[in-house]
Amino acid sequence: MRERTDDAWFTNWRNAADQVGQITLVCLPHAGAGASVYARWATLLPPWIDLVGITLPGRESRISESPLTSMDEVISRLGPAVSARVQEPFALFGHSLGALIGYELACWLGTRCSAARPELLVVSGRAAPHRAGRRSGIHELDDDALLTALHERYGGIPEALLGNLELREVFLPALRGDMSILERYRFGRRLPAGTDLLVLGASDDPTTTASELHAWSELTRGSTTVTILSDGGHFYTQTRPRQVTEVIVDELVTRTTPW
Template sequence: MTTPQIRELVPETPYIWRAKQPAATRRLVCFPHAGAGAAAYADWAALLPPQIELVAVQLPGRQNRIAEEPFTEVDVLVDVLVHALRPVLDLPCAFFGHSAGAILAFELARALRARGRKAPEQLFLSAQPAPGDSQVRMLHELDDLDFSTEIFALGGLDPELLEDEDVLDAMLYTLRADFTLFERHRIEPGAPLDCPITVLAGDSDPRAPLDEVRQWQEHTRGPFAAEIYHGGHFYFLDSPTEVVSRLAAAMLTPATLGGVA
């Protein structure tokens, strides 16, 4: 009897963690939210079908790169990722980005197109308002107490981490750096992408008002869909199987995408 292969998300290069899947015909490249590392997607490897290989982007300042300083400009980070992710863009792929990761996924897709490189077939943008004026409160200029209060209210943090003061300080440092990075960034006007965009959000997420999330429709000429889940900013932690199944179905049957939920 053959023992099933355990797909584990492991570091491959400084920027790439991959759960190797020899039978894969497509890749799902995931961009983590503020303060998080590639391991935020570790559980997804076992939930994806064998046709889809999981790749997660690892940025400086977290997990095995904790000693490195975070980036201070999104454009510089995108330029680095254009080259750093070349080894995993040889197969048809989709990008998934949660919150700040959605901005990074979108900007990278535009940068690949501008450089004549192979761009993602689909974009999945999670818990992030579309570019433009937003009612969402900026956090990066808050004092330490107010900033930490807002972050804890969003959830998504391992309670055990909060008990270690050194770990907590390091985490808040990276979180503030990421919020500063992405809240200061302005997405420049440009031609809409051609690939389908699917947005995902929690119905009670204060960081992603549904009317602002749905405005991503203006940034694609392709099909657009909205998937709304019960929950807050980290809705996908409550229903990972449902979310991953939805992504996989869309990647394997792209022709069925379309329509606004």
């Protein structure tokens, strides 16, 4: 299916007249989700941060498009769109699958587009890619087994989706495509020089360990800050949005003057 214009990738929750931000925060969602998972953040962030959410094909406003199934596809399309849309200074945030996409996007921007490089990369709820274990092929399972496996691994799968065939037809293609991106991903490069990292996690997230989170520091020659929340599960960015945004704001404060 033919892809829409580059603007389809982006959602901004502030009117043009209100966009007084001195830094843009570009947010990449977890598997199966779109930009709307960050809508609540717009009320939690100060006005000097311009919040921009990313929606991949196959969900939300792009539901009519075919989902992407590999990291190469994502970066080859998203990279040029971000470099054309976002001006410095900006930061990238990604949770779970979004953390890997954010990592590869930062690598792409650092090597292909000297005019648009992130001030900070924030990776959340994901083990460092060079430390991740072997993938299990969840994306190849039938619908029932796919949903069961995801619910067991990550939690947070709505009961309505587990038992509603109509909802499955809407949401499963994007979710399966995203799991294909994750499970087919192979680590191959480190961040460009000068890229700083903020690594976030939750102590009760069953998908990561403290060691796997701290291992992100091995992928950059810039600075690395690791913050692990006491609870919140894998989806702590939704269950504890105020605490998460406060950590991000504190890190961005050191990189720009909001007055």
